[in-house]
Amino acid sequence: MTGGAPRDPFGARLRSAVSARGNLCVGIDPHPALLESWGLGVDAAGVREFSRRSLEAFGDLVPAVKPQVAFFEEHGSAGFAVLEEVLTSIAESGALSIADAKRGDIGSTMAGYARAWLAADSPLACDALTVSPYLGVGSLEAAFDTASANNRGLFVLARTSNPEAGGLQAATGPSGTVAQSVVDEVGHRNAASGPGTPGPFGVVVGATVADPPRLDGLRGPVLMPGVGEQGGTLADVRRIAGPALAHTLVNVSRHVLRSGPDVGAMRAVVRDLARTYRFVGSA
Numbered sequence: 501m502t503g504g505a506p507r508d509p510f511g512a513r514l515r516s517a518v519s520a521r522g523n524l525c526v527g528i529d530p531h532p533a534l535l536e537s538w539g540l541g542v543d544a545a546g547v548r549e550f551s552r553r554s555l556e557a558f559g560d561l562v563p564a565v566k567p568q569v570a571f572f573e574e575h576g577s578a579g580f581a582v583l584e585e586v587l588t589s590i591a592e593s594g595a596l597s598i599a600d601a602k603r604g605d606i607g608s609t610m611a612g613y614a615r616a617w618l619a620a621d622s623p624l625a626c627d628a629l630t631v632s633p634y635l636g637v638g639s640l641e642a643a644f645d646t647a648s649a650n651n652r653g654l655f656v657l658a659r660t661s662n663p664e665a666g667g668l669q670a671a672t673g674p675s676g677t678v679a680q681s682v683v684d685e686v687g688h689r690n691a692a693s694g695p696g697t698p699g700p701f702g703v704v705v706g707a708t709v710a711d712p713p714r715l716d717g718l719r720g721p722v723l724m725p726g727v728g729e730q731g732g733t734l735a736d737v738r739r740i741a742g743p744a745l746a747h748t749l750v751n752v753s754r755h756v757l758r759s760g761p762d763v764g765a766m767r768a769v770v771r772d773l774a775r776t777y778r779f780v781g782s783a
């Protein structure tokens with residue numbers, strides 16, 4: 501993304517993207533094994549070509565594309581240069597970009613991450629960023645402020661899809677589980693948003709989770725990874741998202757990317773998934 505901050509708030513942009521294209525978000529996750537299976541080098545040039553073919557296959561079909569920052573970062577400055585290009589290309593394809601960087605730190609350092617990913621003219625500016633609240637939701641204040649000021653969004657990790665997460669995130673305190681308190685704190689920050697339009701601050705809840713937090717007070721979007729390779733299903737998505745279904749982005753990465761490198765084959769898989777994961781107008 502380049503050229504200053506977007507004009508409309510993130511929640512409004514997400515709502516119109518979902519209403520036009522459905523609820524499927526596809527990831528660009530250039531794992532080394534996928535680069536090899538696509539016949540590409542495990543280097544920044546391979547990541548660039550992988551991302552180019554991915555966006556050709558699905559950039560115009562989905563409301564949001566989620567580059568997994570780890571697989572760019574592992575190639576150093578050359579990988580970050582590719583990520584900057586990819587964020588621009590996602591915007592050109594008409595999709596929202598969600599940089600999955602899972603940033604989180606003490607407040608003063610978090611301000612640096614906020615400027616890097618959410619400020620108006622940062623080379624890495626994205627439409628929304630994943631952030632970790634496990635230094636305290638309040639430690640993310642600079643990210644909430646910078647996202648708001650620039651019409652961008654955040655997805656705060658609440659109950660992640662990995663099997664190791666439950667011991668920490670499902671632990672219970674005086675006001676319910678840790679994950680629930682994250683959802684509730686994020687929901688408070690969306691309180692000013694009007695009916696029907698989600699606020700700018702969402703949460704991440706995995707489609708693999710048996711004991712998810714309630715999302716009825718969130719008033720914001722949900723990013724739900726875990727479908728496909730991790731075993732989550734449409735029924736899980738419906739069960740977990742509940743009242744937030746209309747504003748839920750269901751992320752699928754490897755299940756799509758394994759159907760490459762043929763662009764037409766990937767496009768067919770995404771078309772099929774996009775039909776399944778379209779909830780606008782559904783109860």
Ligand SMILES: O=c1ccn([C@@H]2O[C@H](COP(=O)(O)O)[C@@H](O)[C@H]2O)c(=O)[nH]1
Nearest residue numbers: 568660661706725726729730752753754
């Ligand atoms: O709880 C979480 C948070 C983030 N992720 C990320 O989503 C994708 C999932 O990839 P698949 O290939 O579809 O399993 C990946 O980038 C994860 O880092 C998650 O899976 N769970």
